[in-house]
Amino acid sequence: MxxxxxxxxxxxxxxxxxxxxxxxxxxxxxxxxxxxxxxxxxxxPLVGALIGGVTASIFVAAQALWPPVIAALLALAVEALLTGAFHEDAVADFCDAFGGTARGDRAIEIMRDSRIGSYGALGLGLMVGLRLAAIGALPPMLAAA
Structure with missing residues (x-):
């Protein structure tokens, strides 16, 4: 090899x-x-920390111009663009597969499906909303840490 x-x-x-x-x-x-x-x-882990650093930097910089909620939305949007919404896609897949009654092979089949269902949409919306609220509630320098 x-x-x-x-x-x-x-x-x-x-x-x-x-x-x-x-x-x-x-x-x-x-x-x-x-x-x-x-x-x-x-x-x-290092690449993930760099992505987090970019997200935090966007939040801190944007908060100098806009309210925390807008700054957090911009930071999350940049992170999603940077990562190709990698984690968001995984959350939606997980929620679709396990939100209902699917188990085993059926759950795996649902996770591999590129379409998003109602559980995936709801889970994704709640996850992004929770991240938005958590980031927006932090003081800028604590958010950067």
Whole structure:
């Protein structure tokens, strides 16, 4: 199995958690990409912290111009654009699958379906609303922390 270069795992973590283009990864063959992705798991917390830092920075900067609710909405919108709404999609899938009575293989089938149902829409709306309220209620410097 080909070993990925040292620069590949952090870039693969960025590619996995964001929608930022990472053209250097096109140079990896399949074996090196698989090796790099396995080692990229160690980089996920750092990339996640960077995404959180961007979100917090947007909130703090926007709060200098607008009320906290608007600043929090802008911060969450930037985060969703940056990540491709990765976590929001997972929440909606989970709520659709387990909101009803689905279990086992049926729940997995529902989670793989790209459409959103009523449980997914409600769960997603509540989750974003809860995040909005929590971020908006924090003092700017505490929110950044």
């Amino acid at each position: 080909a070993r990925a270069p040292l620069w590949a795992p952090p870039l693969l973590a960025v590619q996995f958690l964001t929608r930022l283009p990472v053209p250097a990864l096109a140079r990896l063959d399949a074996a090196a990409a698989a090796d790099g992705f396995a080692r990229a798991m160690a980089w996920l």
